[in-house]
Amino acid sequence: MAERSKLFYGWWIVLAASIYSFYIGGTYFYTFTVFFDPIKDSLAATTTAMSLAFMLQRLEGGIAAPISGYLFDRIGPRKLMVSGTVLSALGFMLMSRAYSLPVFYASYVLIAFGFSFGVGGVTQSTIANWFVRLRGRALAGQMVGFALSGSLAPVMVVLINVLGWRTTVLASGIGLLIVGLPASLVMVHRPEDKGLLPDGDKPEAQAPGTDQNQDEKVGSNAYKREVDFTVKQAVMTSAFWAMALGFTLGNFGMSALMVFETPALKEAGVSRNVAAIIITAITLTSLVGRYGFGWMADVYSKRGAAVAAIGLQAVGVLVFGLISSDRLWLIPIFLLFYGPGYGGSIVTRPAMQGDYFGRKSFGTIQGLLFMVGTFAGMAGPVIAGWIFDTTDSYRLAFLIFSGFGLAGMIMVFLLGKRPRLPERRVQPAAATEQA
DSSP states (O other): OTGGGSOOHHHHHHHHHHHHHHHHIIIIITTHHHHHHHHHHHHTOOHHHHHHHHHHHHHHHHHHHHHHHHHHHHHOHHHHHHHHHHHHHHHHHHHTTOOSHHHHHHHHHHHHHHHHHHSTHHHHHHHHHHOSTTHHHHHHHHHHHHHHHGGGHHHHHHHHHHHOHHHHHHHHHHHHHHHHHHHHHHOOSOGGGGTOOGGGOOGGGOOOOOOOOSOSOOOTTHHHHOOBOOHHHHHTSHHHHHHHHHHHHHTHHHHHHHHHHHHHHHHTTOOHHHHHHHHHHHHHHHHHHHHHHHHHHHHSOHHHHHHHHHHHHHHHHHHHHHOOTTOTTHHHHHHHHHHHHHHHHHHHHHHHHHHHHBSTTHHHHHHHHHHHHHHHHHHHHHHHHHHHHHHSOSHHHHHHHHHHHHHHHHHHHTTOSOOOOOGGGSOHHHHHHHO
């Protein structure tokens, strides 16, 4: 009984994942945009050539995601995260010595490859395995790290100005080993591996059966409703493809913003230092979406929360595309819509996946969803870079991507209730209920 009075181990996993996410977001994910111009000038590269690095990173992510998911389902997160952390650290170190575009591309892909196995989908899958009733809020807890990581963007700008981008990148790689390796060792594949149940419930709280004749709400009878689709069964459903394509369309604007936020604001007359502060504001306002939509997903409807989040994000991208030197007053409006929508879309996607397809093959199914989403990650920055080189403006790209986001919102709205397992997999009692 004393053991059960302690903090549920799943929350330690959430904390470790959040700390790791904070570091990665602050040194790589959110801050590549502040490195963009210094590296571009150092290598004498075009905007399109620089954006190809992001395309290669997304291509790698699409290839690695299903492999990482498959390995996660079979060997668990710890070995994947340790190896991924080391690979990403080596990528940072290589980037600090990049004096040509090919070496820069190689280092960027190596960092991305490591992170595909070291964090992101791996930590999300781990948390999804440890929580059912509280899955939305637990995933939001990890995302707090990413949300707060934007506060490091101004710090990175100062370090680049004082030390140069090469020394800053080298220090980031060393720091990754210090932060990432201990966080990796906290990870445990499933609560059952430690003799526990999801959410920290006692054994009597778990009830067998898969009553699927329910809506998307998660209540105290979550275990009665939990399903376990195989990868093949999930891919054969229309829900899988609606989810994959809906979130992919919603992510075009996000993928372009991650790369071109600072250059686009610079075009509008905003300094790099102020643009870094806006990155911080994006991540901090995303806290509202991460927690708010995570709570909504648990208490109300995961699909409804996702639709609202994708819609807010699309409107935010539209407003960003309209920002100019004489319309800087649009920046707070952009933050009001984009930050919560962006944060909410990150949390609701894995929460929906767990509710629709279960925990058994979560990693592999998530990897396949990521693979579909790779198209937006690859195409978004390249399209935006090409439009800039052609029109000398990013505006058209963001207006187009806003339309994509609204289309994605509609697709997720039409997704419907979660699919049912084939009849042969349903217990006789449940089959009688559904007859």
